[in-house]
Each structure stands twice: as structure tokens, then as C-alpha cells.
Amino acid sequence: MTEEILINVTPQETRVAIVRQGTVQELHIERQLSRGCVGNIYLGKVVRVLPGIQSAFIDIGLDRAAFLHVTDIWRPRFSLDVAVNAPQKPIEKIVCEGQALMVQVIKDPISTKGARLSTQISIAGRTLVYLPQEPYIGISKKIESEAEREAVRARLISSLPIDEKGGYIVRTIAEYASSKELLNDSTYLRKIWSTIQTRAMQVPPPILLYRELSLAHRVLRDLVNDDTTWIQVDSYETSQMLVEFANKFMSTITAKLHHYTGERPLFNLYNIETEILRALSRRVDLRSGGYLIIDQNEAMTIIDVNTGGYVGTRNLDDTIFKTNYEAAYTIARQLRLRNLGGIIIIDFIDMDNATHRDAVLSELKTALSQDRIRVTVNSFSQLGLVEMTRKRTRESLAHLLCEPCLVCQGKGHVKTxxxxxxxxxxxxxxxxxxxxxxxxxxxxxxxxxxxxxxxxxxxxxxxxxxxxxxxxxxxxxxxxxxxxxxxxx
Missing domain, CATH: 3.40.1260.20 (Ribonuclease E, catalytic domain)
Known part of the structure; x- marks a missing residue:
């Protein structure tokens, strides 16, 4: 499946659209005044320990204190001092108020919640993720062939220095990477870690030790794959920066980078602006005439499927099945476009035919398999609902671009x-x-x-x-x- 990546850059924000077969599948937006902090590494200061919920609040220099749960505190995976199945110590015996702690953001602040932290540090590269605390090598589950998994592991081990103390996770894109590419990536990542350690010993907390790459650079590192045929950037300065970055770390994609110089704005040319407006709407029309209603709130997202103006041509069961089947693909796409996370409840139109239910659920899972974010999907419940979760790591599109209505205060309605x-x-x-x-x-x-x-x-x-x-x-x-x-x- 061919894929194009469009990058729109202005002084105030960067927007990225992933287009497959002419249809927008993903939107990513990063604003200069509110850049996300997932992946950033801080030297923080413990300001409060709460044994009752086995958590601590850490000052990392943001507006709100960040949140560290005991399960996100790193323990050596291989250690003579720690048994493999040893229970985790209570948090009050691990950290104390006033303590300096190196932490990494794993979830951006969302709504009223502060950032979520982990003390297990990981630094992502093009082909590898470096784990400086772990002497462990893991292979992406998306590399399914056992022979290829072992081959990648062997190439990595042979390229590493003998005194290497850290570990790595081999990313999917490294399946066909050479030993030299793996070595270059690991060397780059180890240099970053060395700089972080040096800085941590020289400055008092709270302080930012390492900032994750900008959105445009992360696109090249994380989103470009073999299906990507074209990467268009409408900023000359950014396109030159990306070419330089690609030449240094991923020369095979340099030829795919192009500076867009057309008269029409890039996002207008590909109808992206219209898609953004649709992604902010509560109602999503289906081609058949049916429609979805998507309601997002603090606790969960609820999606309701309706036949609308679609009356079918055969019988009621067939009409309902075709509407639900089309809705399954559209729902998966809308979750990516809107970046909806957390608990998601889907209310498909009731289907009495078990074969139809299985087909709709299978189509939903197939469509969701394209998602880069982890999802879990349950079968139909006794009430005919499909319950699923999608990992939430950053604000949804609506929360990023919109704010509660001053008239209704976010209720969605006003008194008569x-x-x-x-x-x-x-x-x-x-x-x-x-x-x-x-x-x-x-x-x-x-x-x-x-x-x-x-x-x-x-x-x-x-x-x-x-x-x-x-x-x-x-x-x-x-x-x-x-x-x-x-x-x-």
C-alpha cells in the first residue's frame, strides 16, 4: 500500500499528514509554544510521596508536577540482588521527598493530569532503541520470521563494542539493516546517553537533560517505511534540515524528500484542511448514507453507528450488516485521525446473525492493525457493544485544537x-x-x-x-x- 507524507511548516507550528491511497490516515500537529514532552529526559525532584496510591509527584519544571507510579520505577531485569519474581518494594522505600531523580516522560500532560514518568530510560534511534540500564537485546514482534530475528540479533551483537553495558530493542525497520547501519545508530545513541549523564552531574533539578526530536525529524525516524513513496515539505529551511538529517542517519530515504514549491498551500492541494474540519465534527458520514456519532469525554469515547439514509436493496439484516461493516473501517481511521485514546465503546447496530457479527469484528481488527499505537479489542458484549482500548500518549486532536464552549462550558447543550x-x-x-x-x-x-x-x-x-x-x-x-x-x- 503506497503512502505519502505531507509536512506543512509555519513559524508557529508543524503539521504532518499521512496519506494512503489518496485518503488521509493520520494527522500529527506540534506547536512551538506547547511541544509535547514524551521521550524527554529530566532530572527531577521528588516533591511528594503518596504511599496510599503507591505514587510520587515529581517536579520536572512543567506547570504541573509529573506523576510516577511504583510500577514505572525501573528494576534491573538481570541482577543477582533481585530475584526474577521478587515483589516490587513499596514506593516510600524507594524514593523520598527532596530526592533528585532522572526520569523520562512516557505520557504527555492530558487535561488536568500531569505528565506520566518512568525511571527506565530509553533513547530511540532510526533502527534501535537504546536501553542504557539494561544488558538486554529485544527484537520487534513485527519481525515475525524466527530466522530473520536471529540474523538481526547476530548482526547487532557483532557490531557492538565488547565493553557494551547497555541493551537495545531492534525496531521493525532494522530487519534489513546492515551491521554498519546498526553500529552507526548504536554509536549515536551512546553519545547521547553520555551527554545526558554528564549534564545530570553538573546541574541541579529540575532541569531538562534531553529533548526528543522535533515532529519533522521524528517523522523521518519513525514513520517513513518501505511503503513511503514521497515526502513533501513546504518549507525550504525544514526540507534542507531533513535532507541533512537523512544523509547522516538514513541515506536511503533522501531521494524521497522533496521541497514543495506549488502556488496552492500543500494541505489545501490534498484536501487536508477539509479532513481536519471533519475530524473535529461530532458526526461522520459514511458513503452508504449511514453515519457515526462520536462523543469524547474524560472517562471514555463512545461511538454510535446509525443507518441514516441508507435503506439497502435487499432486506433489513443486509442493510444493517453493510452499514456496520463500512463503519468498522471508518471507526479505525477516525481513531487515528482524532488520536482518540483510553476506553472506547462502539455501539454497532444490533445484528442477530452471528456470522455478520464475526465479519464486522474481523474487519474492525483488520483496520486497527494498521495503527501504530497499541490497541486491544474485545468481542461483542451481551449488550451488543464492542469494548476496546487505545493507548493514550498525547492530547487528542480536539483537545489540541479546541477548547470548551464559553456558552455551554463543554456540556454540549444550554438551558432553554x-x-x-x-x-x-x-x-x-x-x-x-x-x-x-x-x-x-x-x-x-x-x-x-x-x-x-x-x-x-x-x-x-x-x-x-x-x-x-x-x-x-x-x-x-x-x-x-x-x-x-x-x-x-
Whole structure:
């Protein structure tokens, strides 16, 4: 399956779109003022230890303290002092307040949660991931051939210096890498680690010791593969930087890099801007006429499948199956586009036919297999729902590009004007019992005042007569429908 990578660069942000067979499959956005910190290595300071939840809060210099759970504290995999199945010590016996600790971010801050940390350091290269604390060599599970796995392991071991103390994870892209390429990558990674160690001994915490590569550079390192035919960059300066980076670390992809010089903006040319707008919409239309409703909240994401205008040509079962089958592929693509993570509940249209259910579930798993992020999918539950999880490492597209509505405060709906009218009437009655005012002035949005002047005028008059007080009305255009003020005169 052929793949194109489009990189749009402006002084304020970098955007990357992965296009397969003419369809946008992934979007990545990095802003200069809020660069993600996954992969960054810090010298942090323990500010609080919480034995009750076996966690600690670490100051790494960000706005919020980062979070370290006891399960993310590194233990030697091979050590005479630690039995293989020895239980983890409680966190209060491992770290203490005020202690300096080298940590790496494994999850960006999300919503109100701080970054999640690990004390196991890993530094990613093009073909290898360096594990300076572990004398261990692991092979990517995506290299399935046992013979090739052993061949890659042998090439790596033969290229390493005799006194090598660290370990490595061999990435999928290293399947056909030569010993020289593996050696160059390992040498580069060991130099980075040496620099980190030196800096850690020279500066007080909290301090950034190592910053992960920029998005444009990570694209070359992590996303380019044999299926990638074209990498277009609309910034001359960035394209030159990437060519230099590629020549140094991955010369085979240099020919795929091109500086885009067309008159139309790169993302407009490939219709990416429209796809971004669609990825922010709650509703996603299917080609058949059905549609999805995607609701994202703090606890989970819920996806509802509907037939919409699709009536099929044969019978109801066939219509439902075709809608669900198309939805399965679209759901997998939307999860990647929107970068939705955590718990995801999919409510497919009910299917009585077990063969249809199996086919839809198989299509969903096949579509999800293209995802670079780890996913787990369960079978249909007794309620006909599919439960799945997708690892959450950074903010979703909606959280990155949007903010809660100032009118509804993120609820997705507002009180009707009539409801607000009744709230105001109750509030005036309550205040009349507390304060001896001569007049109550209602200041509200135009829609609310209109109701008081028309349909609710009788209720307003009844309240005024009951209190023996004047009630006046005033429109305030700056107030939204739910907001109002009651002024006592």
C-alpha cells in the first residue's frame, strides 16, 4: 500500500499528514509554544510521596508536577540482588521527598493530569532503541520470521563494542539493516546517553537533560517505511534540515524528500484542511448514507453507528450488516485521525446473525492493525457493544485544537430560554424574602427578555403583584442565554 507524507511548516507550528491511497490516515500537529514532552529526559525532584496510591509527584519544571507510579520505577531485569519474581518494594522505600531523580516522560500532560514518568530510560534511534540500564537485546514482534530475528540479533551483537553495558530493542525497520547501519545508530545513541549523564552531574533539578526530536525529524525516524513513496515539505529551511538529517542517519530515504514549491498551500492541494474540519465534527458520514456519532469525554469515547439514509436493496439484516461493516473501517481511521485514546465503546447496530457479527469484528481488527499505537479489542458484549482500548500518549486532536464552549462550558447543550426565565422568577422570589428592595431589574440575553415580554409576561406580572414590587427588564447583548443578573434597586 503506497503512502505519502505531507509536512506543512509555519513559524508557529508543524503539521504532518499521512496519506494512503489518496485518503488521509493520520494527522500529527506540534506547536512551538506547547511541544509535547514524551521521550524527554529530566532530572527531577521528588516533591511528594503518596504511599496510599503507591505514587510520587515529581517536579520536572512543567506547570504541573509529573506523576510516577511504583510500577514505572525501573528494576534491573538481570541482577543477582533481585530475584526474577521478587515483589516490587513499596514506593516510600524507594524514593523520598527532596530526592533528585532522572526520569523520562512516557505520557504527555492530558487535561488536568500531569505528565506520566518512568525511571527506565530509553533513547530511540532510526533502527534501535537504546536501553542504557539494561544488558538486554529485544527484537520487534513485527519481525515475525524466527530466522530473520536471529540474523538481526547476530548482526547487532557483532557490531557492538565488547565493553557494551547497555541493551537495545531492534525496531521493525532494522530487519534489513546492515551491521554498519546498526553500529552507526548504536554509536549515536551512546553519545547521547553520555551527554545526558554528564549534564545530570553538573546541574541541579529540575532541569531538562534531553529533548526528543522535533515532529519533522521524528517523522523521518519513525514513520517513513518501505511503503513511503514521497515526502513533501513546504518549507525550504525544514526540507534542507531533513535532507541533512537523512544523509547522516538514513541515506536511503533522501531521494524521497522533496521541497514543495506549488502556488496552492500543500494541505489545501490534498484536501487536508477539509479532513481536519471533519475530524473535529461530532458526526461522520459514511458513503452508504449511514453515519457515526462520536462523543469524547474524560472517562471514555463512545461511538454510535446509525443507518441514516441508507435503506439497502435487499432486506433489513443486509442493510444493517453493510452499514456496520463500512463503519468498522471508518471507526479505525477516525481513531487515528482524532488520536482518540483510553476506553472506547462502539455501539454497532444490533445484528442477530452471528456470522455478520464475526465479519464486522474481523474487519474492525483488520483496520486497527494498521495503527501504530497499541490497541486491544474485545468481542461483542451481551449488550451488543464492542469494548476496546487505545493507548493514550498525547492530547487528542480536539483537545489540541479546541477548547470548551464559553456558552455551554463543554456540556454540549444550554438551558432553554424558558428554563432560564423560570430560574430567574424563582431567584427573584428568594431574594425578595431576604432584601427589602423597591425594584428588581432583570438583565439577560435578548431571547430571555423576549419571552418575559411575550409568553411569560403573565407569570412575571403575577410575581410582581405578589411581591408588591416593580420588576423591570433590560437586554444585555454580552450575556449568553444561560447568564443573567438581578439588580436590586
Amino acid at each position: 430560554a424558558r428554563t432560564v426565565c423560570y430560574d430567574i422568577l424563582r431567584e427573584i422570589l428568594r431574594r425578595s424574602k431576604q432584601f427589602n428592595a423597591c425594584e428588581f431589574r432583570i438583565i439577560a440575553a435578548q431571547q430571555v427578555i423576549n419571552l418575559f415580554l411575550e409568553e411569560e409576561s403573565q407569570h412575571l406580572s403575577t410575581l410582581s403583584n405578589f411581591m408588591g414590587k416593580l420588576v423591570s427588564l433590560q437586554v444585555e447583548s454580552n450575556l449568553n442565554q444561560e447568564q443573567y443578573k438581578i439588580v436590586l434597586i
